[in-house]
Amino acid sequence: MLVGSMLDDKDNSVRIQALNTLKAFSGIRKFRLKIQVQAIRLLSSLAQKNDLLYDILNCQVHSNFLNLFQATQPGSLLFEVLLFAERLSEGRNTSHYRAVKWHYNEKSLHEALFGDESRLADRLLALVIHPEEEVQIQACKVIVSLQCPQDMQVRPSFCQASHSYFDRE
Template sequence: MNFMDFTLRKGVVGLATGAGAIYLLYKAIKAGISSHSSIPTSSPVCIARLAIERERHGKDSGELRRLLNSLETKQDAYSKGMILHSITRCVYLLEAEEHSIKVLELISTVWDSELHIAGLRLLNGLPLPDFAHPQLRRVMPSLMEILQTDSILAQVQAVRLLSHLAQKNDLLYDILNCQVQSNFLNLFQPTQPGSLLFEVLVFAERLSEGRSSPHYRAVNWQYNEQSLHEALFGDESRLADRLLALVIHPEEEVQIQACKVIVSLQCPQDFGNQPSSCHTTSSCYNEGDAS
């Protein structure tokens, strides 16, 4: 499905909306970085029209328009990349909060790994307002599915966003009750890239801390059998075995983060001041250092 079909089907009025800008920028940046040839004329023309429309409604100073128009002239690869970078910064500044809702809809509707990477990177760089939480709940299954794809870059961006959301009290249950594949713990295999392992371990630590907090434990939550909660913290979970294997991982930051997850599992927040419940802390770090 091409982007125009998508916008028409969703009833997006004009290309001046955030999702349109993101998608066009994503395509333009991709073309500018991956090719030394000139950007297809349709992209800068469409983006210029977007800028003109925005300026007509008094929403920008004209800087974006000038940058976009400069794409019409012949540029070398470096200059073109710098212009595209400046355009992206302008879009960030112009609509920091409208973008989040539209990008969430885009990444959960168009199944394209490069689009997922671009959209998730943007979301990870923007403040997510509270009014976006209902939409976040709706796209949570898509975020979890992206985390379980075979695109490392998309997985890293998805788990970073989920780690951030796991710190929101009103979203924690939605994340933990999200359905995952039966092989979800393969994300914790030592053979995974260190960058991904580190991020999923941070995610696990934040989930563990969140579910151990007095605020969360005040409610008797019910989880489905295929939920993330059961995969990580259920009676049949093999997470502990995976964590022990990662304590001797070649990369130190993975070792340390695996130890942090182990400690968080054994030190509930409301008992964190009792040394006897956290006796494994030093031994875990010693084992990691010894490796």
């Protein structure tokens, strides 16, 4: 609760450190699954707040962060991680967010998920055939959010294949 209360602090650096603390909690082996599902659920809800989106996307993550998107993870954790990715993707695709030229740390969550070197697309495609239907559906939702900016999702025919996230080699 103490860390959670710091997420509302007026000082941007305090909010960033609180987010980094939540991320660190998920690395404790003994409590990993419980702390991950809770931390990811909280971050997912915070990702919907426009004033925190950049801070969340610019948080540093370990190089193995995308391992959370593997089919070997528990379905409940996969669902929460996929929901988090969808909300981040939708948030960064809003016209309000796209109006600013953001700069991200090379080890940031943004780069891990949406950067040129990200392997998220491969992970998502593998999850489309996951045994749990809710994971399949959520993986498809993330794919759709990556394919088209939010303001164009109503009319997906406007999305051009040349700008597709999945066309990268």
